[in-house]
Structures are given as structure tokens and as C-alpha cells.
Amino acid sequence: MRNELKMHLEATVRTLSSMGVSVLEQKELPYGVQLTLAGYGSSCRVNLYHSKKKGNSIVQAGGDKSFLEMVLGQLGSTAASSVSVPPGLRAGSDEAGKGDYFGPLVVAAVACEQTTARALTAMGVGDSKKLSAAKVRELYEKITVMSDVRYAVCSISPREYNRLFSVFKQRGKNSLDTLAMAHGRAFEYLFAGKAEPTVAVVDKFCEMKRLRPWLTISASIVELRVRAEDSEPAVAAASVIARSVYLDELARLSEHCGVTLKPGAGAPVDIIGRTLVHSKGDAILYDTAKVHFANTGRIT
DSSP states (O other): OOHHHHHHHHHHHHHHHHHTOEEEEEEEETTEEEEEEEETTEEEEEEEEEETTTEEEEEEEEEOHHHHHHHHHHTTOTTSOSSOOOSSOEEEEEEESTTOSBSOEEEEEEEEOHHHHHHHHHTTOOOGGGSOHHHHHHHHHHHTTOTTOEEEEEEEOHHHHHHHHHHHHHTTOOHHHHHHHHHHHHHHHHHTTSOOOSEEEEEOSSOHHHHGGGOSSOGGGEEEETTGGGTOHHHHHHHHHHHHHHHHHHHHHHHHHTSOOOSSSSHHHHHHHHHHHHHHOTTHHHHHBOTTSTHHHHHO
């Protein structure tokens, strides 16, 4: 094996290892080497080549399509994803629990480079509202062990949320200010003492004037984008992380109060609320729910 190809192979194996992908088999080819890879419950094959004219190249050689796309995306293939992702460190934030009566308000922020963003898309990371709870948790486990993904979470418990809402209301503000504060804190946790990203995309829920006071990163790099989960992989990853944390916190609250709490704010939630109040009294809502929602009036 020529020295250039050997260096290409060693660098590729190091990158794959950092992704949690294992090399099961290595097979020499004319002018190249084929790797059989395994990870995330799937397998695939890729061929590595080096030539003086083209330099290093990686070519797919069969196996699970989604897994292949993820691997090629992480290794820098331009064919990895149909989502156009500019180069540079990027970040995104999204929330969960905003429209759910029971449980916390959770905001997650994620930072990653271009190739990792492509890999996230190839893994199927997207808007968590369109994914099942099981899929959200599965993706959460994959995202949070990726060495090239940084993330931070701001989770505001129902008790703290209700306190903040009361304080903000006295100042002529509302629940969107609580959410803006949580997005600001998530970015603050993510970039404390670290270089700022090229761009930080926020799934739009308000105007910049409401968010700006809570930002510790430069407002000039922050972009508010409608349905940002569909166009920015970092936001999609943040959506998944926030929803998974929300669901886990909701499960812990359920265990604590002895009643299974559900997401949402419709009639089924009212029924759960009445059962909870009948068992524990009205005060339990302050520790389990966002009491400014109309559900509280219907329940009590």
C-alpha cells in the first residue's frame, strides 16, 4: 500500500472511530482499499482511493443507504445530503414543552461543523414534532455521543416557569419572554469561554427585539428562521434533544405525583389534570403544569 493511501486510510479510520463507527473488515483493492463498517445497528462498505490527479477520494460500495449517507457526510462527501449547509461552525436552538400544559419548558442548543451537519441529516434527524417518542429517544442517544457535536440544555421546571411567568407579567411581559430567556441561556451554556459560530439559527418564535436582551453571543450572527428544523441540521438536532429531555422530565414528574402525565393541552390533558387535583389538591398544578394555560381554569 502506497504511503499516501495509507495516510488516507489512517485519517479515515480515526474519523470513523470518533463517530462511533467500527471497521469490521479491510480489503485491499487495485489502487485502493475497501472498508466494511458497522455502527448504529447498520453496516455498509466504502472504497478509499488516492491518485496524483484526484488526490484522496471515498466511494460508496453498498450497504444500508441511510448509514452510507451518514458516513459519507461525516467524511466530507458532497453527495451525503440534499440539504445545502455552508462551511464553518454553526449552531441552532429549538424548544420543547412550549405548548404542553404538563412538564417543563426545555430549550436545547447544538453546535457542529458542516460535515457533521450533513451526517445529522443523513441519520434522519429532523423536526421532533414529526417523530415518534421512540424515534426521538433513539436519535437523542445517537446525537449526544457524537464527538463532533456540542450541545447544551436549559430546562425550566414547572415551578420555576410559573414563578418566572408571574415576574414577567408584572413587568408587562409574557411567556415568550420566558422562552427568549431560555434560548439565550442555552446559547450561553454552549459557548461559555468558546469561540462563537459563523451563524446561530433560532427556530423563530418572536422578533429579535425580544430575544436580543438575553443573548451573550453577537446578535449579528443570530438568524431567526421559520421552520428552521427543515433547513438547518443544528436546529433539527436541538429539536430532538429538547424533546427527549422534555419527555424524560415528564416521566419523572409522573412518577413523583403518581399520575401519568401526557404532552399536549387538549381535553385528554384536562381529564388527567382533574384526576391529579382530585388526588393531590389544586396546589399540585403549580409543580407539574404551566398554570397560566386555559387548562387550569377548566380543571379547577
